[in-house]
Amino acid sequence: MRRVRPRVRWAFALLAATGGAVAWLSPGSAAPAASTAAPPAPTVVAAASGAVAAVAAPVRLTVPAIGVDTALPGIGVDDAGALVPPADPALAGWFTAGPAPGATGPAVVAGHVDDRTGPAVFFRLEELVPGDLVTVARADGTTVRFTVTRVTSYPKRAFGTAEVYGPTTGPELRLITCGGEFDRDRRSYEDNVVVFARVAG
Amino acid sequence: MSRLFRASLLALVSAALCVPAHSPAAAAEETAETGLLRMMHLSPDTPAVDAAIDSVSDPGVGVVLPAVGYGDVSPYQLLPPGTYTVSVRAPGADPATPPALATTVTVAAGAATTIAGVGSFAELQFAVLPDDLTLPPAGQSRVRVVNATSAGSPLDLALDGGPALATGLAPAGHTGYVDVPGGPGRLSVTPASGTPTGLPVDLAAGSVHTVLVLDREGGGLEVTTLLDAASPGMVPVGGVEAGAGGAAASGPPPGLLALSVLALAALVVPLRARFAPRAGTRYAAR
Numbered sequence: 001m002r003r004v005r006p007r008v009r010w011a012f013a014l015l016a017a018t019g020g021a022v023a024w025l026s027p028g029s030a031a032p033a034a035s036t037a038a039p040p041a042p043t044v045v046a047a048a049s050g051a052v053a054a055v056a057a058p059v060r061l062t063v064p065a066i067g068v069d070t071a072l073p074g075i076g077v078d079d080a081g082a083l084v085p086p087a088d089p090a091l092a093g094w095f096t097a098g099p100a101p102g103a104t105g106p107a108v109v110a111g112h113v114d115d116r117t118g119p120a121v122f123f124r125l126e127e128l129v130p131g132d133l134v135t136v137a138r139a140d141g142t143t144v145r146f147t148v149t150r151v152t153s154y155p156k157r158a159f160g161t162a163e164v165y166g167p168t169t170g171p172e173l174r175l176i177t178c179g180g181e182f183d184r185d186r187r188s189y190e191d192n193v194v195v196f197a198r199v200a201g
Numbered sequence: 202m203s204r205l206f207r208a209s210l211l212a213l214v215s216a217a218l219c220v221p222a223h224s225p226a227a228a229a230e231e232t233a234e235t236g237l238l239r240m241m242h243l244s245p246d247t248p249a250v251d252a253a254i255d256s257v258s259d260p261g262v263g264v265v266l267p268a269v270g271y272g273d274v275s276p277y278q279l280l281p282p283g284t285y286t287v288s289v290r291a292p293g294a295d296p297a298t299p300p301a302l303a304t305t306v307t308v309a310a311g312a313a314t315t316i317a318g319v320g321s322f323a324e325l326q327f328a329v330l331p332d333d334l335t336l337p338p339a340g341q342s343r344v345r346v347v348n349a350t351s352a353g354s355p356l357d358l359a360l361d362g363g364p365a366l367a368t369g370l371a372p373a374g375h376t377g378y379v380d381v382p383g384g385p386g387r388l389s390v391t392p393a394s395g396t397p398t399g400l401p402v403d404l405a406a407g408s409v410h411t412v413l414v415l416d417r418e419g420g421g422l423e424v425t426t427l428l429d430a431a432s433p434g435m436v437p438v439g440g441v442e443a444g445a446g447g448a449a450a451s452g453p454p455p456g457l458l459a460l461s462v463l464a465l466a467a468l469v470v471p472l473r474a475r476f477a478p479r480a481g482t483r484y485a486a487r
Contacts, residue, residue: 042354043421044390044398081438089445098433105407105431110441114448123448156440165437167334167409167430169237169277169313178444189449192440 055103056140058094063175065132066124068092072136075110083176085110089120092175101136102144102171102199106164110176113189122177126151126193134173134197146173146197153179153191164194171199236308237277237332238285241317242269243349243373244325245416250289250318253296257284257305268292272349272415274427282310287327289318302327313430315411319349319373326373333378334409334430342383342404346412347375350422354392356414361387361399366412369393383407383434390414390424402426406434 058072075093078084086093092111099105112120132148154160164174173196180191240252249270256262264278269289284307288300304327306316313332320326330347337343346358346367358367360381366388367376383406389397404410408431417423 042392042395043417044392044395044400045417045421045423046400046402047415047423047425077435077437083437083441085441085443095433095437097435099431103431104428105433108433108437110443113444114446116445116447119448120444122443154440159440161436161439162336165433166336167407167432169334169430176441176443178441182444182446182449184446184449187446188442189444189446192443 055100056138056142057096058101058107058136059139060137061092061109062135062137063128063132064135065129066127068121068124070111070121072109083108083110085112085177089115092121098165099171100138101146101173102138102142104168104171106166106168106172106174107136108165108174108176113178113193122175122193125175125177125195126153126179128175128195133200134175134195136173144171145200146171147200148195148197150196151193152196153193155180155191156188159192160194164196173197173199234281234310235279236282236310237313237334238280238306238308239277239313239315240266240269240275240287241315241347241349241413242271242273243317243319243328243347243413243415244322245271245349245351247271247318247322247325249292250301251292251294251296252287252289253300254278254280255286255288256281257286259283265296272413272423272425274413277313280308282308284308287316301325304329317347317349317375319347321351328373328375330375332409332429336432336436337380337383337407337409339436340383340406340434341380342406342408342410343378343380344404344410344412345376345378346370346414348372349413349415351416354394354422356393357389357391357397358412358414359389359391360402360404361389378409388412388424388426390422392422400424405431407432407436 061072062069070092072094073086073091074096075084075086076097083095089112092109095108099107101107111122113122114120128148128151130148130150134146134148135143137143175195177193178189179193180189182189238254249268252266252269254264262281266275284305286303286305288303290298290300302325306314306329313334315330315332317328317330318325319328333343344366348356348370350372355369355371356367357369359365363381363386364379366379370376381404383404385403387399388402389399391397409429411427411429413425413427415423415425
């Protein structure tokens with residue numbers, strides 16, 4: 001259970017700090033003075049429970065089941081708004097405009113399935129199955145573990161944007177690469193393979 | 202002509218061998234496996250309770266949330282879709298005894314629901330709040346308000362320079378969702394008998410929040426901004442170009458691909474030799 005009420009102490013401290021109602025800190029002595037003003041206007045304070053501790057940026061991704069161990073440079077979108085994996089086919093990249101792995105929401109990682117000469121970092125991504133482990137090491141030395149929940153492919157022209165990027169209630173991870181048939185005229189795979197993972201209990 | 206012929210052969214081979222591996226039906230089946238349910242204790246004068254969520258159709262499926270006190274919010278529980286009984290009892294009470302309060306709720310695949318115990322102890326009831334955890338519009342955050350204070354204090358809440366979130370919201374009541382500009386801001390909370398108090402909030406773009414207004418121990422109100430769910434503040438458009446085809450002929454699925462390679466070798470190589478001897482270099486140059 002997320003305990004909201006213990007935060008009351010913090011609220012007290014906050015009040016003391018702002019000097020708004022020192023009365024609350026020592027009700028025995030000062031409370032009567034505060035309550036003489038009638039009608040009593042309820043004091044309104046913010047609880048701290050909504051605040052989310054900052055999560056350090058990821059630095060490395062490991063997927064033992066398919067032999068992936070890669071640094072995680074930051075990636076973004078192009079002028080058309082499409083996500084662009086790292087230029088180096090040996091590396092996967094983390095989408096810095098989204099949640100960090102371990103923070104609430106879907107953290108997004110993309111990498112190439114191949115380059116022009118052969119397999120790249122996420123060549124075997126499609127082999128993952130529910131239950132497989134994914135580990136992300138972070139800049140502060142901590143590690144967060146995820147468990148694969150499903151592996152899906154979408155045609156690129158009907159990408160599952162809402163499923164892949166939609167809000168999640170806990171920390172999740174998305175690993176994205178290409179799959180399906182390679183259209184040699186367009187030099188593009190027709191599908192995207194997406195691995196969904198949830199933070200390990 | 203050779204191009205066309207080769208393309209159709211390629212399509213034929215791929216259609217025969219590769220498509221079943223990406224059947225959309227399989228994706229849909231996995232997508233729709235669970236729903237989300239959580240509980241909140243929002244009745245100021247009701248003591249802590251043990252809450253139970255039990256599947257009606259499958260007695261083996263359920264969750265017990267022990268000693269849930271005023272202001273507590275449970276994590277979302279992942280549950281198989283179906284109908285559930287939600288019940289509360291005095292802490293430590295035998296789960297076989299009649300509950301103090303119970304209701305049924307439907308958990309739908311891919312949907313989220315909050316069950317809140319609201320109102321005074323004498324009039325305790327469950328409020329069923331459907332949670333909208335879909336993607337907010339670009340750059341927006343989605344927020345709603347629950348007034349979990351004791352009777353007599355309707356509330357106004359608004360974002361400074363933004364929309365009203367609640368107007369005259371009675372105790373035990375809740376608002377619908379409002380889309381607001383994402384980012385840090387100030388939330389003005391105005392009790393019926395008071396002046397506005399401004400509180401800093403950070404409603405990041407792409408996130409969904411529930412603002413709880415609670416009675417504070419010793420008097421006054423405490424405002425909690427819960428992060429219900431989060432998504433990237435900026436959502437990429439469409440799919441991802443993450444391949445150049447260099448391993449296309451030997452990629453997964455392995456078993457079928459071996460066949461596919463053989464078939465391609467048999468069909469394409471002679472064609473190339475006959476009609477398009479330099480096709481390979483042409484592709485590489487593009």
